[in-house]
Amino acid sequence: MLSVSLNGMFFKNPLILASGVLDESGDTMVRIARAGAGGIVTKSIGSEERVGYPNPVICELPDGMGIINAVGLANPGIDSYGDEIKIAKKGGVPVIGSIFGSSPEEFVFLAKKMEGYGVDAVELNLSCPHARGYGMEVGTDKGLVEEIVSEVKKAVRVPVWAKLTPNTHSLIEIAKSASAADALVLINTVRGMAIDIDARLPVLSNRLGGLSGPCIKPIGVRAVYEVSSELDTPVVGVGGITSGRDAIEYIMAGAKAVEVGTAVYLRGISVFSQIAREMEEWMLKNDVGSIDELVGVAQRR
Amino acid sequence: MLSVSLNGMFFKNPLILASGVLDESGDTMVRIARAGAGGIVTKSIGSEERVGYPNPVICELPDGMGIINAVGLANPGIDSYGDEIKIAKKGGVPVIGSIFGSSPEEFVFLAKKMEGYGVDAVELNLSCPHARGYGMEVGTDKGLVEEIVSEVKKAVRVPVWAKLTPNTHSLIEIAKSASAADALVLINTVRGMAIDIDARLPVLSNRLGGLSGPCIKPIGVRAVYEVSSELDTPVVGVGGITSGRDAIEYIMAGAKAVEVGTAVYLRGISVFSQIAREMEEWMLKNDVGSIDELVGVAQRR
Amino acid sequence: MYRVVEIKEIVDEAKNVKTFRFEDESRPEPGQFYMVWLPGIDEFPMSISYIGNLKGFTVKKIGAGTSRMHELHVGDRLWIRGPYGNGFEIRAGKALVVGGGSGMATLAPLIEKLENKDIIIAAKSKDELVFLNRFRDLKPIIATDDGSMGYRGFATDLAEELLAKNDYDMVYTCGPEPMMSAMVQIAKKYGVEIQASLERFMKCGIGICDSCSINGYRVCVDGPVFKSSILFSMTELGKVRRAPSGKKEELG
Amino acid sequence: MYRVVEIKEIVDEAKNVKTFRFEDESRPEPGQFYMVWLPGIDEFPMSISYIGNLKGFTVKKIGAGTSRMHELHVGDRLWIRGPYGNGFEIRAGKALVVGGGSGMATLAPLIEKLENKDIIIAAKSKDELVFLNRFRDLKPIIATDDGSMGYRGFATDLAEELLAKNDYDMVYTCGPEPMMSAMVQIAKKYGVEIQASLERFMKCGIGICDSCSINGYRVCVDGPVFKSSILFSMTELGKVRRAPSGKKEELG
Ligand SMILES: Cc1cc2nc3c(=O)[nH]c(=O)nc-3n(C[C@H](O)[C@H](O)[C@H](O)COP(=O)(O)OP(=O)(O)OC[C@H]3O[C@@H](n4cnc5c(N)ncnc54)[C@H](O)[C@@H]3O)c2cc1C
Ligand SMILES: Cc1cc2nc3c(=O)[nH]c(=O)nc-3n(C[C@H](O)[C@H](O)[C@H](O)COP(=O)(O)OP(=O)(O)OC[C@H]3O[C@@H](n4cnc5c(N)ncnc54)[C@H](O)[C@@H]3O)c2cc1C
Ligand SMILES: Cc1cc2nc3c(=O)[nH]c(=O)nc-3n(C[C@H](O)[C@H](O)[C@H](O)COP(=O)(O)O)c2cc1C
Ligand SMILES: Cc1cc2nc3c(=O)[nH]c(=O)nc-3n(C[C@H](O)[C@H](O)[C@H](O)COP(=O)(O)O)c2cc1C
Numbered sequence A, B: 001m002l003s004v005s006l007n008g009m010f011f012k013n014p015l016i017l018a019s020g021v022l023d024e025s026g027d028t029m030v031r032i033a034r035a036g037a038g039g040i041v042t043k044s045i046g047s048e049e050r051v052g053y054p055n056p057v058i059c060e061l062p063d064g065m066g067i068i069n070a071v072g073l074a075n076p077g078i079d080s081y082g083d084e085i086k087i088a089k090k091g092g093v094p095v096i097g098s099i100f101g102s103s104p105e106e107f108v109f110l111a112k113k114m115e116g117y118g119v120d121a122v123e124l125n126l127s128c129p130h131a132r133g134y135g136m137e138v139g140t141d142k143g144l145v146e147e148i149v150s151e152v153k154k155a156v157r158v159p160v161w162a163k164l165t166p167n168t169h170s171l172i173e174i175a176k177s178a179s180a181a182d183a184l185v186l187i188n189t190v191r192g193m194a195i196d197i198d199a200r201l202p203v204l205s206n207r208l209g210g211l212s213g214p215c216i217k218p219i220g221v222r223a224v225y226e227v228s229s230e231l232d233t234p235v236v237g238v239g240g241i242t243s244g245r246d247a248i249e250y251i252m253a254g255a256k257a258v259e260v261g262t263a264v265y266l267r268g269i270s271v272f273s274q275i276a277r278e279m280e281e282w283m284l285k286n287d288v289g290s291i292d293e294l295v296g297v298a299q300r301r
Numbered sequence C, D: 001m002y003r004v005v006e007i008k009e010i011v012d013e014a015k016n017v018k019t020f021r022f023e024d025e026s027r028p029e030p031g032q033f034y035m036v037w038l039p040g041i042d043e044f045p046m047s048i049s050y051i052g053n054l055k056g057f058t059v060k061k062i063g064a065g066t067s068r069m070h071e072l073h074v075g076d077r078l079w080i081r082g083p084y085g086n087g088f089e090i091r092a093g094k095a096l097v098v099g100g101g102s103g104m105a106t107l108a109p110l111i112e113k114l115e116n117k118d119i120i121i122a123a124k125s126k127d128e129l130v131f132l133n134r135f136r137d138l139k140p141i142i143a144t145d146d147g148s149m150g151y152r153g154f155a156t157d158l159a160e161e162l163l164a165k166n167d168y169d170m171v172y173t174c175g176p177e178p179m180m181s182a183m184v185q186i187a188k189k190y191g192v193e194i195q196a197s198l199e200r201f202m203k204c205g206i207g208i209c210d211s212c213s214i215n216g217y218r219v220c221v222d223g224p225v226f227k228s229s230i231l232f233s234m235t236e237l238g239k240v241r242r243a244p245s246g247k248k249e250e251l252g
């Protein structure tokens, strides 16, 4: 009822662990898979080891709205990551290797490494700071996005997912430039900041961070709706999904599958099996036999 | 302790009613002024009467996160608005006339009308749909923004505030093109959408809407921080301000004053006097004599 | 966020007036209202006409939205949010209740809570009288403009007669705005407190869009039920309302 | 969201170890921890060493953050979030508590809740023993590596002697990882249940960043206190930890 085929991969349910949340170590990924996730995206891995920003790297928002994080792309570096992938694969669900870089060459290098390690797909995290534009992300430069996607597509045989940023006024155009990807993943975190007024300082050591959780769900749903109304490339939805209703909302907006991140903090690692059960309950009550039937239904008028 | 001078206007406190919230009729604006607001921005007024979108035009989000609205710039049209301004002025606080249009000429026409009606300043709502760009707003076209601001500046003597959209990857550059304004107002609503899964339809009749309330506060604080670190034009902060702490957070990020919208729904129209009291309490506890001392302090490191 | 409720029962009340019964766990007070969304069609405010667990909306067919609602069947669904606004305040003493047309929908749950009351049910004509059966045992006084049943003439004239003869502590009214506006004047004249449930075009229902405002008071949040002091001060009552654009228009 | 607490009292406990007392309304269990932020400096995890209304952190000076904390005075402020994680589970029966160095900070509120217990307080040397005074009346058994006070030798050797002689229902331990790792082996050998409070580099403290994970268990949420079955299965305990980058490194 919940199973999904996407780019030749089989997901027992459409609930995939989002990049950056509990997916650095192979053992943890296996645990999440066993807890019910339909697939796993690894933390974004770069070509060098990075410690990321100093603490604080997260700021909890009140009322379960979500969090702001500036982990700073901490990662062990691609060279030592083969081992983690090997372990992660024992979870028995598709493992998608997320990578980040600032040039097409770097993405190609990382994607090939990941493919060599045995991932089922690669996800391109296009939200790195852009070397040229002040505060901009690589993912807002249409030309660069197009080049990264097409070069990586040429270099590997596994499916290539492109994860887009919502922090732009040209989402559709960026999505078009990334449309050679096998799927578009929407959305990454939204640029935000919190100041502690008693400390008179931004909470995060990096000052700026990325907003995630329920407070960005309307932004993610909108992005998925807009992009999947315009393009044929399959879309994977992400941003604030915390319940079965949220997952179905994204699917009705046009997503074929979804990723779940911050909800792991809000509901624990059993969130995957909880969401799956909630989806099934709703589907039974509403006579929906397969989740596929719901993809994009909210686009009809 | 809370009073603020900005562009020669005196505000008894820095809490200004945001455009579009309870500010269509003069009587209501007077009531809000009497309830404690330091200033009033009118609903955005255009050159023609507009009924806006059909219902539903708002979607309440759970847990007090905020709302999504697509009122669709409903307004009585500039010609019949003189009367409302005349009444609004009886509130005894500065009245700022918000206007929207799609060309510099239209903005100039509206600004002059507003000035004629006796407003203390005009606020340019640059978030209209852009005639050329798919889904884009006027406010993401740097050239157009610059032209609108400079033409209006030339045409009127009252201060000109430019209200910017957060839905862009070029916020700083757009702010620079609007920097001839007497103040920059940040932020307007964030593009979002909600789908009712039982109805299998977007909730809003317009499908897309603007997200406001506590869930966008981190986005607004970030925008104010980024822009006021880079530019000397005074900044007015808006987005999710619901408590005294929120207002102080924006001020520490760099805002000289703030606007309050959705909080009127969350805490009632007494929200202005409540926020003012909360600010004073914090200031007393922390030995801050004047709110001016706090402007931008979180930018120091 | 909407709740979805299923229609359990539909009752024909009068010409173009139907009651839709549904279960919902909210606990409204008499006089409160809900926003009712028919997906793809329209969303509009509806007073609650039954407040128990089996609730009700009593709906007069007016335009596209209410016509569509009249086509619904038992088992169909409604999307609702609310309850919203301030209901009637129940005061000790003798009450006069004056309901005109579908205004009875709003007054009905109030009537069931009042102890000592005289009730006027009025309409243009006999077949437009709402809730005659529901309140039969309470012996309501009937008025029709055309005299097809009960007193021939306006509810307000009948009410004035009653006010002249009896001591009332409160008048409660809901109905067409000219009727309510006249009732407010009459109550003032006789020195009786009055509560009236007003109607204005509503968009948000939650007090932020200003479209339902009358003299600076929001019908959706400050009302829909207003009391004497505010009613007496409302210069727009019965005279001016706002179009969906926000433009003032004369009530004619 | 941080709460700001004011330091009410500072106590020198041992060489480089101070206790900071503050008031806070949270109700932690023994073994839980908080994230402590010194704005502009660092944020790091701290176990709660006093759980009443006048709470305490007992802090060993290690690096930049804890050194800065040692410079604070009464009246200065701390920014905290928490309590986080799972504390100790208190079981009926006789307990052996083995605390090494500043690990005593974590065990102290547990000790005050246990009824039937033997306590080992261990450190490298006499001047590093923590909470000797606090627990004087409970007659703790002292061990120092250098024999400057009490038993000369490792806490684990002393613990093994006690386990050989007595029937314990639970061992509770906190201290340097090699000590805890050895204690887990000893408890296994003697067939006694054990709970150990682990330490790993923490970033988020709320279970999402994976930086504190050991064999797939997050110290911040699944721990910091782990029980026998999981401890026995942890191949990384005492052997491998992760650098702030997430890279595995051998524990030396
Ligand atoms: C607080 C309140 C309680 C109400 N309770 C009841 C009730 O219990 N029973 C009942 O039959 N009617 C009630 N109404 C009136 C009801 O909302 C309108 O009859 C209905 O909205 C008409 O919608 P339509 O789509 O059929 O008509 P349309 O063709 O859309 O419009 C016809 C007329 O209905 C009114 N109307 C339309 N939309 C709205 C709106 N969004 N808000 C307010 N008025 C609107 C206007 O006067 C309009 O001119 C109430 C109104 C309010 C404000
Ligand atoms: C659950 C838990 C409870 C703790 N309780 C106590 C306690 O009650 N008393 C006490 O003195 N210490 C406690 N610690 C250890 C304490 O967090 C570190 O000593 C402190 O972080 C050192 O910070 P620093 O800036 O002084 O050192 P740095 O110079 O930054 O680092 C020195 C070493 O301290 C450790 N460390 C640094 N930052 C962190 C971090 N964010 N998370 C975990 N370890 C870190 C690492 O081993 C590092 O190599 C606890 C740790 C954990 C995980
Ligand atoms: C702590 C944290 C770390 C993240 N790290 C990454 C990352 O390395 N790469 C990436 O593509 N996205 C990263 N994200 C973004 C998430 O994958 C996801 O797009 C975003 O959080 C929205 O989903 P959510 O609301 O379900 O968390 C991170 C998010 C969080 C909260
Ligand atoms: C119902 C509603 C209508 C709005 N209409 C306008 C408008 O006409 N012009 C405008 O510049 N901003 C409009 N806004 C945006 C607000 O002025 C404000 O920028 C935004 O809501 C963020 O602030 P808040 O979180 O305090 O509401 C509207 C917001 C809401 C909620």
Ligand code: FES
Residues within 6 Å of the ligand: C201, C202, C203, C204, C205, C206, C207, C208, C209, C210, C211, C212, C213, C218, C219, C220, C221
């Ligand atoms: S309907 Fe929006 S304020 Fe009343």
Ligand code: FES
Residues within 6 Å of the ligand: D201, D202, D203, D204, D205, D206, D207, D208, D209, D210, D211, D212, D213, D218, D219, D220, D221
């Ligand atoms: S510190 Fe982040 S998962 Fe434990």
